Amino acid sequence: MWLTVDGMRCLRGHESRLLCRAVASMLPECLAASNSNPESNATDRVYGIDWFDQWEAEQKIWLLEQVTTALLTEQTLLKPAAMWEATVDAIFQHVFEALVDEMDRDVAEGRELVVEDSNAASGLGGWQQSVMLVLQQQQRRAVSIDQCIDQSIDQKKEWRRRVMQISDRILGVASYHVVENYRDQDASKVAAFLEQKALPVDYLEQIPPVLGANEVLVLTQNIRQLLERHEHAG
Numbered sequence: 001m002w003l004t005v006d007g008m009r010c011l012r013g014h015e016s017r018l019l020c021r022a023v024a025s026m027l028p029e030c031l032a033a034s035n036s037n038p039e040s041n042a043t044d045r046v047y048g049i050d051w052f053d054q055w056e057a058e059q060k061i062w063l064l065e066q067v068t069t070a071l072l073t074e075q076t077l078l079k080p081a082a083m084w085e086a087t088v089d090a091i092f093q094h095v096f097e098a099l100v101d102e103m104d105r106d107v108a109e110g111r112e113l114v115v116e117d118s119n120a121a122s123g124l125g126g127w128q129q130s131v132m133l134v135l136q137q138q139q140r141r142a143v144s145i146d147q148c149i150d151q152s153i154d155q156k157k158e159w160r161r162r163v164m165q166i167s168d169r170i171l172g173v174a175s176y177h178v179v180e181n182y183r184d185q186d187a188s189k190v191a192a193f194l195e196q197k198a199l200p201v202d203y204l205e206q207i208p209p210v211l212g213a214n215e216v217l218v219l220t221q222n223i224r225q226l227l228e229r230h231e232h233a234g
């Protein structure tokens with residue numbers, strides 16, 4: 001369960017499918033950079049989100065397992081912490097980056113976007129279509145994509161705005177963004193903010209555990225089984 005803008009709930013439908021797709025794409029990258037894979041020379045991907053980027057690959061896998069379980073099932077309700085919010089942000093940053101890569105490939109290969117119905121997502125590429133379907137689900141109405149094919153606007157900026165709409169609907173206002181502004185100031189300001197937002201005093205102190213290879217294997221299996229159950233669920 002996750003406390004979203006719409007209340008305590010699990011992700012369903014297109015929301016859950018987009019989440020599953022993103023996590024399924026992130027997991028191999030984390031595994032490739034993990035110490036449990038000594039034959040790989042891969043390095044951790046950087047999303048520009050310090051509260052996620054700073055951890056080791058094994059810790060990121062643990063974060064993804066915990067957050068994905070909380071977002072998709074009723075069995076986990078996570079104690080508020082900066083690391084959870086940052087993980088959700090990283091997942092949707094991955095969605096945006098994957099979508100941009102998809103757009104760049106279309107341009108490089110000379111493919112043009114053709115949309116028969118301006119209120120449908122049927123003419124869009126995979127990641128773009130997934131984002132539009134989630135927006136339609138969240139807003140309970142058809143969402144126009146006319147702006148997305150208008151060459152007079154910054155399309156990537158427009159897609160970032162759309163992905164952030166989805167993230168904001170699930171995550172709300174991420175408190176860790178605000179707390180970061182106070183960290184180099186008087187500690188009492190941090191304490192006052194946490195109290196005001198009813199956040200635990202260890203909100204910034206909770207960190208992912210250091211894991212061994214066997215634990216990473218179990219977590220990876222858990223994630224894959226979870227994604228398999230939910231990626232096609234309604």
